[in-house]
Amino acid sequence: xxxxxxxxxxxxxxxxxxxxxxxxxxxxxxxxxxxxxxxxxxxxxxxxxxxxxxxxxxxxxxxx
Numbered sequence: 531x532x533x534x535x536x537x538x539x540x541x542x543x544x545x546x547x548x549x550x551x552x553x554x555x556x557x558x559x560x561x562x563x564x565x566x567x568x569x570x571x572x573x574x575x576x577x578x579x580x581x582x583x584x585x586x587x588x589x590x591x592x593x594x
Contacts, residue, residue, distance in 0.1 A: 532556070 536542075553559075557579045 532549065532552055534552065536545045551552055
């Protein structure tokens with residue numbers, strides 16, 4: 531459970547923004563969306579490899 535301490539006189543919008551940022555960093559929604567549909571381990575692994583290749587290609591292009 532996330533606990534966001536609110537300081538005296540702090541704007542509720544600012545506290546809500548801190549809560550949303552902290553919630554996004556936990557990755558809860560990403561995990562829930564990922565579990566909605568089953569993916570075979572081979573498909574997950576292939577997607578990870580493709581993502582790594584894409585990122586490596588961007589880094590290589592940046593160094594050239």
